[in-house]
Amino acid sequence: MLTKLTNWSRLKSPWILHLNTGACNACDIEVVAALTPRFDVERFGILLKATPRHADVIVCTGPATRQMKDRLIRIYEQTPDPKFVIAVGACAMSGGVYRGAYNVLGGIDQVIPVDVYIPGCPVRPDAVIDGVVKLLNKLKG
């Protein structure tokens, strides 16, 4: 009974943590723009949290640089189960324009397991909302 309640609350109101692992910032401002009055995801219950320990979903932008690799793993482990990872943008999916650079390992999936990939360079805020909704549908089914 309690599990049903917690599952329902996770589906209806996921709390996200926004993490930048070396991106150019374009995807980040689009993710933050999703909170602003035009797109306003807070009316759907999506809240931007400050610390990984409170979050359900990690929204990750940017290619994984070598320096950020350990921190990324640490943050992934600090997030409590069940957790989901969304890779936002071309850089997070495969390295984007920076594929082949010496300090870049590739996409985020070289370091942590990813559930949803959102393409775009940069991603529109509507696409971010769409991605989160698709993740929730995946959980329901």
Added chain:
Amino acid sequence: MNDQVLIDKAKASLGDRVEITNPAPRRIFIRVKADDLLAAVGWLKNEAGFTHLSTISGVDLGQSFEILYHFANNFICVTIRTEISRDHPLLPSICELIPGAVLYERELQDMFGIVVQNIPDGRPLVLPDDWPSGNFPLRKDWKYERPPEVIPGGKK
């Protein structure tokens, strides 16, 4: 002041230790030897009034490194260039004259392996903590071998 005025002042003060070119309006390039570098920067700062250092670039020319110091003021952009050898890359630091140069010199140390003498703070700037030492990315003979990628849940 315009370009010609500055060129005449430089020739008057520094004489034949410098070679000056003026390829475009508001762009002057001055070539000095590494020993005269501090004298030239000192002259530029104290007598010509150029206190703003924009950046320090390094170029790998094969047999030697070329270092360019870009200065700017409200009228002209002056670049001082000097060359140092590849086997003994030693460069005097200009941080006593221009305190803001320290970050750019640290980057030169990281990227090319140049040793800057008398630098106030010589720690690595941009390379990660687990970078193997002795690898200097911007040298022309340093190639990067990309490790094979792992595709999660799929073929190799």
Added chain:
Amino acid sequence: MKFQIPIGPQHPALKEPIGLRMTVEGEVIRDADIRLGYNHRGLEKLAEQKTWIQNIYLTERICGICSHSHTTCYVQGVEKLMELEPPKRGLYIRTLVAELERIHSHMLWLGVAGHEAGFDSFFMYTWRDREIVMDILETISGNRVHYGINTIGGVRRDLDEQQIKHILDSLEILRKRSEYYKNLGTNEPSFVARLAGVGYLSKEDAIALCAVGPTLRASGVPMDVRKDDPYAVYDEIPFEVCTADTCDVLGRTVVRIKELFQCYNIIEYLLKNLPAGPVAVRAPRRAKPNEVVSRYEAPRGENIHYIKSNGTDKPERLKVRAPTLGNYAATIKMLKNGFIADVPLIFAAIDPCICCGERAVSLVDARTGQEKIISMNALKNLSLKVTAGKARKREAEWPL
């Protein structure tokens, strides 16, 4: 009793990863140190392996907020290497997009500054107004960020009458809404009191540490690349260099608000005097061996690119110095003798674009060497508590 606080890569707001280590004594910061490198992607090496046109795409993604500034600086340099003269209409459109980018960047910054000082309604207002600018950019270029409008020899798209009318109408709305920002001091004295006296950087220090952009102009030094070294069509447009002389975060806010109004005037001038003609000339594939220094006034400061060619279709060396790097030495000076609660504000005031660093702050006790990690959220809560007006009273004048 000194503690050292590391501010590390993961933080709750919009910024990039950097590491900041501060030595504190009680609440006062005695020393600060910045660890870069979380965002280092090895771009300069990558640029040597791609052609001139591919590098436009690459330099655009150095930074998302000031992407047009990096492409324009690069393209200007390459045009000088190839000895091309882009047509006047192309230059006007390039300058138009540059000023629109300056507006959107300053509004973004105003929102972030408001958020760091606890004024969240201001954050929502400025970002709502920013959407108007994003719509204009989308009609002109097809994308909200990373417009891709530059090519070697001019621009890729042209403007038609309907777009010009849309821009002029939106400009009226923006001007009316910006009047609120200008009168902010009289309406919200607590906001002004929070910003006054924070992050003091004297004029001599700003010049000696080679600061750039609004950080320099708020200390009373009138250096602006658009006036000193005019590129594109800035030598034909009448505008003023905005300075302030309070040398603190309040001065930087005032400089950016003044620049917003200058941008509106410049855009109006550009649209009313747009010449007819083609928008681009054809560019060759190769460039003769030569070198060029190209400078540009990005919203954050002076952007400088040094490009060297060797006769092939790839550059020999591309050196990029983004404006935020020039402000780091000044930031360390500003953090000393400040309070911990002011750290988010001081750092936000230089308008960090570290993709051109993550913030976790770790506090290290200088005597015993013990480390204590406090999260950026806790730091921000501390900053907000101060805004609630308890410990400090500051007399501040709103200069506008």
